[in-house]
Amino acid sequence: MDKSPHEWMTPTFVPILQVRPESSDTFSIELESEHFPSPGQFNMLYVFGVGEVPISVSRAKASRYIHTIRSVGAVTQALRKLKTGDLVGVRGPFGRGWPIEKAKGRDLLILAGGIGLAPLRPILDEAARNIEQFKNVTLLYGARKPSDCLFKEDWENWERAGINILATVDATETNWNRSVGVVTKLIPKVKFDPANAISFVCGPEIMMLFCVEALNNQGMEEHNIYLSMERNMKCAVGYCGHCQFGVDFICKQGPVFPYPALKSRLKVREI
Amino acid sequence: MKETLYSLDIGDFERLLTVIQSHFELYGPTVRDSAVVYEKVETTRDLPQGWVDDQAPGRYRLEKTDSPLFFGHVVGPQSWKKYLFPAREQLWSVKKESAQVKRSANPQKPMAFLGVRSCELAAIEVQDKVFSHGTQPDAFYHRRRNDLFIVAVNCTTSSRNCFCTSMNSGPKCNGNFDLALTEVLDGAIHRIVVEVKSKRAQDLIAPLHLKTPSPAEIAAAQHAVEENAKTMARSFSTEGLKESLQNSPDHPRWNKIAERCLDCANCTMVCPTCFCSSTVDTTDLTGDNAERWRQWDSCFNLEFSYIHGGEIRKSTASRYRQWLTHKLANWWDQFGTSGCVGCGRCISWCPVGIDLTEEATAIQEGQE
Secondary structure, eight states: OOOOGGGGGSOEEEEEEEEEEOSSSEEEEEEEOSOOOOTTOEEEEEETTTEEEEEEEEEEETTEEEEEEEOOSHHHHHHHTOOTTOEEEEEEEESBOOOHHHHTTSEEEEEEEGGGGGGGHHHHHHHHHTGGGSSOEEEEEEESSGGGOTTHHHHHHHHHHTOEEEEEESSOOSSOOSEESOGGGGGGGOOOOGGGEEEEEESOHHHHHHHHHHHHHTTOOGGGEEEEOOOOOSSSSSOSOTTEETTEEHHHHOBEEEHHHHHHHHTSTTO | OOOEEEEEOHHHHHHHHHHHHTTSEEEEEEEETTEEEEEEOOSGGGSOTTEEEEEETTEEEEEEOSOOOSSOSOOOSOOTHHHHSOSEEEEEEEETTTOOEEEOOOOOOOEEEEEEEHHHHHHHHHHHHHTTSSSSOOHHHHHHHHTOEEEEEOOSOOOTTOOTTTTTOOSSOOSSOSEEEEEEEETTEEEEEEEEOSHHHHHHHGGGOOBOOOHHHHHHHHHHHHHHHHHOOOOOOOTTHHHHHHTOTTOTHHHHHHTTOOOOOHHHHHOSSOOOEEEEEEEOTTSSEEEEEEEEOOTTSGGGGEETTEESOOSHHHHHHHHHHIIIIIHHHHHSSOSOOSOOHHHHSOTTOOOHHHHHHHHHTTOO
């Protein structure tokens, strides 16, 4: 394939190395890659003849990375039917990810809701690998029910590395010894130094708004809060106009933004 | 280069069209289905000679007159983006078996546009910026744009929906063109004064041995454009408009506009700067061959803002707000220019005659 200026609009087909169910509606696929996406970036995944969707990178290692996908639409359902060895078209990586360098030497609060944990897992991996570079690292995770909690097999590793995990569910099932309720209720339980802390948040917009408020109440300054936004991304390179959020193209200026950059628009309905 | 002027009679003009076509595919205005549209043209007979247009909010009517003018009309439903940024184009195709993606080349003879008005030059400049701002320049657009030869026309008449003087985009052509024509009518004498702006245009017309215009012709051409500027009926104050729109997402006027707006997307289709598109993935009946197309989309379409779980902009009010705020305000942040060039198309082609100048002014002035 020639590498004309249109490489970003043209997918490269790569085989699926592994498929892994994560919960009742969520699964992961591992792909071969020559790129190394930074945490928080996304790829456009194309299923032959069906269509394309933006999916964040949920783990990146040398020459391969993982996408974790919730099957909710035509393309994600088609992705779910693919097996090891099947080809997926990939474009990317796109967008600006989490400013992990800013988190080093500080308390790091990671707040995730549901599938929002996926784009934050590379941050947790990085923190677990280099825990001495951070002060207290805490994951606050909210899911619908215990069986929907993602990446449970990683939790033990993260905790062993020194990451504090507080999880909560909307409705409990058996074998759940953690919290019940919304994730914002966990925030006051975390001890952090507001003058030297940073927070990365990803989840439904309404959850992120309440998280910002709760973090604020604990003294976290707004410019230390980063949110990952979601809009309809079609081209991913800033031309199709679909992902506009006020003046920003989420695909290009985002998806991760410092909260003050979003503040005036987040509470505007239907923007 | 220094501007050079020539004076053409109809025979010269015909020869000019011929010489342009020896190097370019020539596109220009012509009458089809009761409207002036842009299509391939070959001779002056293809041009809308004598046709004038009557435009008002929600109104566009053509009328044939005895006037010898080729460009006595103003802008119709189409703009030049139909060639530079086609409504539908293939980006690539792929065979399932090989999984080798083949990019679409769309080879094309370089294009020449005849009859580009000052507002349209401004619109092309806006789209030049739009299609350069992404992760990489949009090669599909720039491939067509780079070789483009532009024969502009200075407007000596305006419609009731024109407001280029308010948007600093006309009626005199000041942008990036090769030749600019001004039609001058002195009694029965019809001449075209030509301004040559580029070296390649000078080279192109050199074999035609054109005449130098008389001082009276030059003065008449200048006067005709200046008079048009002075008598343009519509005006639109944009002072402070960007801030007003960006600070008024909850203005009650949005709901009021929504009572009239049909979400038809006409305004975005006729707008010469609107650039939103969608990607469409298809397969043939065998399922072995897939294609990706890019086609115009509109922020007025409900599914435009779809993400899992539903659309972001469900109400008409939010979609109109998105369009107007983007066009007149957010565009400045994104591209350093207004997205509006004052051509008036969105006003003429709105089936219910919504007037963007009226709506933007109402929001700016806090009217309900």
